[in-house]
Amino acid sequence: MSGHPSPAPVVTIRPAIRDDLDALMALEAAAFATDRAERRAIRHAIGSPSISLLVALDEAVLVGAATIERRRGSGRARLSSIAVAPSRAGTGLGRVLLQAAEAEALARGCEALRLEVREDNGAGIRLYERSGYRRFETVPDYYEDGTTAWRYEKRLAGGEAC
Numbered sequence: 001m002s003g004h005p006s007p008a009p010v011v012t013i014r015p016a017i018r019d020d021l022d023a024l025m026a027l028e029a030a031a032f033a034t035d036r037a038e039r040r041a042i043r044h045a046i047g048s049p050s051i052s053l054l055v056a057l058d059e060a061v062l063v064g065a066a067t068i069e070r071r072r073g074s075g076r077a078r079l080s081s082i083a084v085a086p087s088r089a090g091t092g093l094g095r096v097l098l099q100a101a102e103a104e105a106l107a108r109g110c111e112a113l114r115l116e117v118r119e120d121n122g123a124g125i126r127l128y129e130r131s132g133y134r135r136f137e138t139v140p141d142y143y144e145d146g147t148t149a150w151r152y153e154k155r156l157a158g159g160e161a162c
Helices: 018-031 039-043 092-109 122-130
Strands: 013-014 051-058 059-069 077-083 110-119 134-139 149-155
Touching: 013 092, 013 149, 018 039, 018 051, 018 059, 018 077, 051 092, 059 092, 077 092, 092 110, 092 122, 110 122, 122 149
Parallel strands: 077 110
Antiparallel strands: 013 051, 051 059, 059 077, 110 149, 134 149
16 A cells, blocks of 8 residues: 555545435435435435435446535534445445535535534544544433534635524
């Protein structure tokens, strides 16, 4: 190994469409042991004016997704989920999805992006901290299984109010 970061995986990022629903449900089941989004919540997110649901495709295979929520009048968006297919773990796909989520929030006029991560999710914490996120709060008993969440925020260049 050369010590250089591996190149980002080549995927296509686009907004989710209704035809992605079954693949998104399968990704949710594969990526998360608990705190999975329900089918109706994913269906609602697709096409919602206040939610951006981005999918990552390798050819025609859905391999990742990111969900960004916005509230009218707030300058902050919330990254409520990043899901990566287990077969793609460690490939840099999470970083690609995070960058796409930041670009989406910025394009919608947001000045900051917030998120929660399980305190036992070392890979996620490293990704967020290396990407410039700063922890500002700890929320005990946040997840279904009682795990604590760490809340992070990153200021985005040029955002106003989304």
